[in-house]
Amino acid sequence: MTALVNFWAMIGGLCLALIIALTAVNVGALAADMALRGWDIRVPGIYGYEDVVKLLASVAALAFFPLCQWRGGHVAVGLLIDPAPRWVGRANRVIAYALTTGIALFLAWWMAIGALEVRRDGLTTGILEWPQWPFYWPGVVSMLLWALVAAVMTLNALKGEEAAHGPA
Amino acid sequence: MDPREITGLAGLGVLLLLILLRIPVVVAMIAVGLGGSYALSVVAPFLRFEPYLRQFKSMLWESMASYDLTIIPLFVLMGYVAGFSGLSRDLFDGIQAMIGRMRGGLAISAIVACAGFGAVCGSSAATASAMGRIALPELKKGGYAPGFSAGVLAAGGTLGILIPPSVALVIYGVIVEASILDLFRAAILPGLIAVVFFVAVIALYTRLRPEAAPVIPPMPGPERLRALLRFLPVAGIFGALIFGLAFGIFTPTPAAAIGALAVILYGAARRLITGDGLTWNGLREAVLSTAVTSGMIYAILFGAAVLTSFFTRSGLPMGLADWAATARIDPYLMLVICLGCLIIMGCFLESLSMILVIVPFLWPVMLAVNGGEYVSADQAAFGLGPDELKIWFGILMLIVIELGLITPPVGMNVFIIGAITPSTPMGSIFAGASMFFAAEVVRVGLLILFPAILFVLI
Numbered sequence: 001m002t003a004l005v006n007f008w009a010m011i012g013g014l015c016l017a018l019i020i021a022l023t024a025v026n027v028g029a030l031a032a033d034m035a036l037r038g039w040d041i042r043v044p045g046i047y048g049y050e051d052v053v054k055l056l057a058s059v060a061a062l063a064f065f066p067l068c069q070w071r072g073g074h075v076a077v078g079l080l081i082d083p084a085p086r087w088v089g090r091a092n093r094v095i096a097y098a099l100t101t102g103i104a105l106f107l108a109w110w111m112a113i114g115a116l117e118v119r120r121d122g123l124t125t126g127i128l129e130w131p132q133w134p135f136y137w138p139g140v141v142s143m144l145l146w147a148l149v150a151a152v153m154t155l156n157a158l159k160g161e162e163a164a165h166g167p168a
Numbered sequence: 169m170d171p172r173e174i175t176g177l178a179g180l181g182v183l184l185l186l187i188l189l190r191i192p193v194v195v196a197m198i199a200v201g202l203g204g205s206y207a208l209s210v211v212a213p214f215l216r217f218e219p220y221l222r223q224f225k226s227m228l229w230e231s232m233a234s235y236d237l238t239i240i241p242l243f244v245l246m247g248y249v250a251g252f253s254g255l256s257r258d259l260f261d262g263i264q265a266m267i268g269r270m271r272g273g274l275a276i277s278a279i280v281a282c283a284g285f286g287a288v289c290g291s292s293a294a295t296a297s298a299m300g301r302i303a304l305p306e307l308k309k310g311g312y313a314p315g316f317s318a319g320v321l322a323a324g325g326t327l328g329i330l331i332p333p334s335v336a337l338v339i340y341g342v343i344v345e346a347s348i349l350d351l352f353r354a355a356i357l358p359g360l361i362a363v364v365f366f367v368a369v370i371a372l373y374t375r376l377r378p379e380a381a382p383v384i385p386p387m388p389g390p391e392r393l394r395a396l397l398r399f400l401p402v403a404g405i406f407g408a409l410i411f412g413l414a415f416g417i418f419t420p421t422p423a424a425a426i427g428a429l430a431v432i433l434y435g436a437a438r439r440l441i442t443g444d445g446l447t448w449n450g451l452r453e454a455v456l457s458t459a460v461t462s463g464m465i466y467a468i469l470f471g472a473a474v475l476t477s478f479f480t481r482s483g484l485p486m487g488l489a490d491w492a493a494t495a496r497i498d499p500y501l502m503l504v505i506c507l508g509c510l511i512i513m514g515c516f517l518e519s520l521s522m523i524l525v526i527v528p529f530l531w532p533v534m535l536a537v538n539g540g541e542y543v544s545a546d547q548a549a550f551g552l553g554p555d556e557l558k559i560w561f562g563i564l565m566l567i568v569i570e571l572g573l574i575t576p577p578v579g580m581n582v583f584i585i586g587a588i589t590p591s592t593p594m595g596s597i598f599a600g601a602s603m604f605f606a607a608e609v610v611r612v613g614l615l616i617l618f619p620a621i622l623f624v625l626i
Contacts, residue, residue: 143228
């Protein structure tokens with residue numbers, strides 16, 4: 001499970017790397033444009049740069065959810081539960097992870113319907129006019145993976161195993 | 169109160185209960201948003217549940233596909249890479265080489281380094297953790313009192329939440345639809361004022377209790393030169409970021425991307441030159457840690473969108489705003505009550521969740537108290553137009569939320585520092601940080617009395 005969620009998060013990391021590279025090129029082009037304007041030389045920025053960043057960001061952001069779940073990264077306040085007996089903490093974990101599984105499946109379901117509708121309606125990005133629907137599917141996979149991770153953690157909590165998993 | 173507002177209020181109560189019962193905040197937000205909207209459809213049948221559900225087809229994707237929000241993972245990545253590449257060490261050593269030998273100089277170096285590192289990583293917890301690991305052993309070696317040292321680092325970590333680029337400011341800006349660039353510019357001077365106040369507190373304390381911070385021998389010449397040389401590129405990255413944002417040379421997203429690239433290149437160059445910079449494993453772990461932190465922030469932002477949709481349908485925020493507009497309470501008293509509530513809540517709740525849960529309620533109240541959405545600055549209760557009010561209230565709010573990081577019983581920064589130095593009792597860390605609490609109260613007072621400080625750089 002650790003390898004799977006790490007791999008999927010690294011796909012998100014790759015999207016971030018692409019955003020950084022695109023931005024560096026775009027900023028470089030804008031800087032060159034400003035510097036060379038005096039000589040009547042124009043250097044254009046990347047056409048549709050913001051569109052590409054948005055699409056990559058959508059893939060990256062959702063790809064981070066499963067790893068965040070696996071490493072116990074989602075914010076939780078243990079003020080009342082931490083001092084309670086161990087069985088209370090365990091029951092609390094089971095409920096929290098089961099609820100997370102349900103919500104992740106709910107989001108995956110509606111997002112899949114959304115992907116089909118967006119494809120049917122032919123929705124595209126504003127400038128490049130690239131279709132949006134292919135970028136929904138990595139999100140659906142992320143939500144399913146999030147649900148899988150939370151389900152595994154629910155089972156582990158039922159067996160009384162460790163709640164979250166630190167860096168591999 | 170009508171049944172819709174009662175449902176909204178009940179939803180808020182259930183949300184706080186779930187959060188206190190350690191249900192992950194994002195799960196609590198989505199569950200209450202869904203459950204509350206269903207309950208609304210029962211008490212007010214014209215608020216049908218089906219249309220509410222259908223928005224989930226595109227809501228999640230559209231929340232994530234945001235150009236402005238891209239700065240969150242980029243700044244988070246920059247912060248983690250900075251930690252893994254030794255930038256924080258170079259920062260502290262460089263400042264120590266310059267001012268470390270004066271009384272309290274090590275503690276002042278730690279505060280300035282916290283401010284600098286906060287400028288790179290935008291997170292209080294990361295700042296406290298990274299600088300705590302580096303500065304605490306040095307402070308201990310210098311013979312500084314343990315409680316004082318730990319308090320300095322816990323308080324210094326809070327500088328990260330406000331000094332741009334700040335993740336918390338981005339989130340606030342998204343909620344109230346304020347210009348993130350203007351928020352960043354407005355936060356620079358309050359951030360610097362905090363540094364000055366914290367340095368003044370250290371100077372005063374070490375003058376009154378010299379045994380808490382002995383004068384240390386100066387750094388040997390070659391070591392000092394090396395520290396200063398290593399500090400130069402770090403100062404270059406910080407300077408470029410802060411001045412670039414302050415003077416509008418670049419907008420936040422390019423600043424975040426170029427900053428992240430600069431820190432990665434810095435770490436790689438450090439590795440090539442000195443052999444102890446950024447490794448492949450370090451970069452991989454930085455990316456994975458970025459995934460965890462950014463995943464948490466993105467998830468909670470989506471959760472807040474679901475929740476806010478429910479609260480808006482319940483009419484509760486507008487009901488509160490209407491009440492505030494007609495309650496004839498002095499606007500400044502209302503502001504102080506709001507900030508006081510935030511300080512108290514900050515003692516129990518995590519700061520990001522608090523911003524996301526509370527701002528949708530407090531912002532309409534502040535707007536109504538100021539005179540409404542279309543009031544001009546000269547007729548407004550606070551003498552600020554709605555756009556200026558967003559910035560002013562946001563900065564004040566973040567400062568008081570910061571206070572929760574060093575206030576019992578949760579005091580996250582204190583626990584982070586406590587984990588680094590387990591031999592120092594928590595009580596003495598809280599006591600060490602309490603001096604800075606007083607400085608922060610003075611800063612809040614200053615910004616309430618002179619809001620113009622925020623708008624100097626805009």
